[in-house]
Structures are given as C-alpha cells and as structure tokens.
Amino acid sequence: xxxxxxxxxxxxxxxxxxxxxxxxxxxxxxxxxxxxxxxxxxxxxxxxxxxxxxxxxxxxxxxxxxxxxxxxxxxxxxxxxxxxxxxxxxxxxxxxxxxxxxxxxxxxxxxxxxxxxxxxxxxxxxxxxxxxxxxxxxxxxxxxxxxxxxxxxxxxxxxxxxxxxxxxxxxxxxxxxxxxxxxxxxxxxxxxxxxxxxxxxxxxxxxxxxxxxxxxxxxxxxxxxxxxxxxxxxxxxxxxxxxxxxxxxxx
Numbered sequence: 001x002x003x004x005x006x007x008x009x010x011x012x013x014x015x016x017x018x019x020x021x022x023x024x025x026x027x028x029x030x031x032x033x034x035x036x037x038x039x040x041x042x043x044x045x046x047x048x049x050x051x052x053x054x055x056x057x058x059x060x061x062x063x064x065x066x067x068x069x070x071x072x073x074x075x076x077x078x079x080x081x082x083x084x085x086x087x088x089x090x091x092x093x094x095x096x097x098x099x100x101x102x103x104x105x106x107x108x109x110x111x112x113x114x115x116x117x118x119x120x121x122x123x124x125x126x127x128x129x130x131x132x133x134x135x136x137x138x139x140x141x142x143x144x145x146x147x148x149x150x151x152x153x154x155x156x157x158x159x160x161x162x163x164x165x166x167x168x169x170x171x172x173x174x175x176x177x178x179x180x181x182x183x184x185x186x187x188x189x190x191x192x193x194x195x196x197x198x199x200x201x202x203x204x205x206x207x208x209x210x211x212x213x214x215x216x217x218x219x220x221x222x223x224x225x226x227x228x229x230x231x232x233x234x235x236x237x238x239x240x241x242x243x244x245x246x247x248x249x250x251x
Contacts, residue, residue, distance in 0.1 A: 101148055104148050104152065105141075105148065105151075108141060108148075108151060108152060108155055109141060111155060111159075112134075112137055112138065112141060112155060115134065115155075115158065115159065115162065116134050116138075118162070119131075119134060119162070122192065123189070123192060123194075123195050123208055123210070124176075124195070124208065125165075125172070125174075125187060125189045125195055126172065127174075130162075133158055133161070134158070137154060137155060137158055140154055165189070165191070165192055166191045166192040167191065168189075168191065169188070169189065169190055169191065169233045170188075170189055170233055171186055171187065171188050171189075171230050171233045171234050172186075172187050172189070173185070173186055173187070174187050176197060176215050177214070177215065178197075178206070178215050178217075183197075183199065183204075184199075184200070185197040185198060185199050185200075186198050186199075186200065186230055188226065188229055188230045188233060190229075190244065190246070193246055194207060194208070194244065194246045195207060195208040195215075196218075196226045196229070196230075196244070197215060198223070198226055198227060198230065202223065202227060204217065205217070205218055205222060205223045205226045205227075206218045207245065218245060222244075222245055225242050225243060225244060226244065228240075228242055229242055229244060
C-alpha cells in the first residue's frame with residue numbers, strides 16, 4: 001500500500017514537473033515573442049524618428065529656400081519694373097525719333113529745293129560740278145537705306161561748298177555760249193559777284209550779265225585788267241589792287 005501511494009506521489013510529481021516545464025517553455029516562447037515584437041517596434045520607432053529628423057531638416061531647408069526665393073522674387077520684380085519703365089521710355093523716344101525723323105526729312109527737302117533754286121539763279125560757274133552735286137543729293141534724300149544723319153551731313157556739306165564760293169576767286173577753263181556760239185574760254189570767278197571770260201589768245205573778253213542772263217563782250221580797255229586779275233587768281237603774279245567792271249550788285 002505504501003508503495004502504491006509513493007508511486008502515485010512520484011507520478012504526480014513527475015506530471016507536475018512536466019506541466020511546469022511545459023508552462024515554462026510556453027512562457028519563454030511568449031516572452032521571446034514579446035521581446036521580438038518590442039525590438040521590432042523599437043526599430044520602427046527609431047526608423048520613424050530618423051525619418052522625422054530628416055523631414056524636419058528638409059522642412060527647415062525648404063523654409064529657408066522659400067525666404068531666399070521670396071527675396072530673389074522681390075529683386076526680380078524690382079528689376080522687371082525698372083525694365084518696363086525703360087521699355088516705355090525707349091518706346092516714347094522711338095516715337096519722338098520717328099516724329100523728328102519725319103520733320104527733319106521735310107526740312108531737308110525744303111532746304112535742298114531752296115539750294116537748287118539759288119544755284120539755278122546764280123552765276124553760271126562750275127555748272128556741271130554743281131548740278132551733279134545737287135542731283136546726287138536729290139537721289140540721296142529718297143534713298144531709304146541711308147540714315148538721316150548722313151543725309152544731313154551731305155546737305156550741310158553742299159551748303160558749305162556753295163557758301164565758300166562767295167569767299168574765293170578762281171580761274172577755270174570752260175565752254176560758254178557767246179552770241180549763240182560755243183566758245184572755249186578762261187573763266188574768272190570773283191566770289192559770287194561777277195564772272196569774266198577771256199579767250200586763250202586774249203583777243204576777246206567779257207562778263208556775264210545777270211540782267212540779260214548771258215555772256216556779253218566788254219570794251220578792249222578792260223582786257224588788260226581782266227588778264228591781270230586772272231594771273232593773280234592763278235598765282236602767276238603778285239596780288240595788287242585793280243579795277244574791274246563788276247557792274248551792279250543785286251540784292
């Protein structure tokens with residue numbers, strides 16, 4: 001009987017130990033599982049923390065970039081406003097330039113016409129040269145590829161040349177119409193006041209009569225003085241005072 005009770009107690013002890021071992025193993029597995037879960041959670045938390053720090057850093061950088069870009073935008077807008085003002089000013093000046101260009105062209109045409117009329121009514125010296133200069137100017141004025149500054153320069157140059165004719169004395173060789181005949185002569189120009197002619201053989205001399213608008217002969221007593229004046233104008237003799245039949249000076 002005692003053996004039976006002992007065996008029963010021993011069996012119960014073994015059962016309890018087995019149950020206890022089974023419970024312990026189950027508890028260990030549960031603890032390991034929880035530990036693994038906790039470690040996974042911590043790793044995820046650490047990862048989230050790292051991502052958060054990165055996002056916060058990116059946010060701060062983006063915020064700084066926003067401030068920087070706003071400053072740049074304000075500068076760009078200021079420059080744009082300045083450029084718009086400059087463009088408006090340029091457009092205004094272009095419009096003014098077009099208006100002035102039209103006015104200058106009209107004025108130059110009027111001046112050229114007056115110059116042509118003055119040359120046509122003037123003493124007939126250097127006729128071909130002066131006519132060519134005016135014809136070239138007239139062609140230049142209607143040339144769209146030539147700028148107004150060049151047109152004005154050429155016009156002023158022609159006016160200056162014509163003005164200088166009134167201050168100089170010169171002798172040229174030309175053919176003139178004398179009593180319906182073409183005669184080759186030495187032509188003495190005294191400023192813009194008078195024209196005198198003499199044939200190369202010095203047998204005939206005369207002057208241009210503005211009233212009749214033609215060349216006329218002069219009496220023989222003027223020949224010597226006209227010849228001397230031509231020699232002085234050609235630097236062939238010293239300058240001296242002489243009397244020439246200038247005639248009536250028209251105003």
